Amino acid sequence: MLAKKMAAPQDMQNGAIFSTKKYGLVRVIEYYNTHTVIVFFENTGNIRSISAAKLRSGLLADRSVPPESIMVGEKIKSQKHGLLTIVQVESENIVLLINDSGEEVRLLLPTVQKMKLKANEDKIIKEESKEIISLSSLTKRNKKTKDINTLLKKMLTDYGK
Numbered sequence: 001m002l003a004k005k006m007a008a009p010q011d012m013q014n015g016a017i018f019s020t021k022k023y024g025l026v027r028v029i030e031y032y033n034t035h036t037v038i039v040f041f042e043n044t045g046n047i048r049s050i051s052a053a054k055l056r057s058g059l060l061a062d063r064s065v066p067p068e069s070i071m072v073g074e075k076i077k078s079q080k081h082g083l084l085t086i087v088q089v090e091s092e093n094i095v096l097l098i099n100d101s102g103e104e105v106r107l108l109l110p111t112v113q114k115m116k117l118k119a120n121e122d123k124i125i126k127e128e129s130k131e132i133i134s135l136s137s138l139t140k141r142n143k144k145t146k147d148i149n150t151l152l153k154k155m156l157t158d159y160g161k
Helices: 052-057 067-071 108-131 135-139 143-158
Strands: 017-020 027-033 036-040 045-051 074-079 082-089 092-101 102-107
Touching: 027 052, 036 135, 045 052, 074 108, 092 108, 102 108
Parallel strands: none
Antiparallel strands: 017 027, 027 036, 036 045, 074 082, 082 092, 092 102
């Protein structure tokens, strides 16, 4: 079944250019309806269909680009090599990085992903530890706990009588 072609809104005219979150610019080739908009990726030349809402929000992906190449330009802290910048994802498993002094370092993709996860976990832990908790607030008991403790003490003292 062919999609029925409708009149395009002003922002979806043929040739309109939109920006995506991760994949650069896309150009509208043809507008059929809100569910079917044919777009052209400027960087790769890939053509695909997308909904108008996803196009306006920039949440569309170029399927011809491998997901690892999105990592290019990210900085990762390494204990052995210092601060590394991802330059290229060479094959499916090897990542080329450059340290501060300009030396090339090649690591396996799973190693780089683990380093990224560890850095994210460290950031989360640091953000959580910023909250100051006083010792008195940690040792305070609420009223319910106090009532239960006094009730238990009374039961134990009255048990043998």
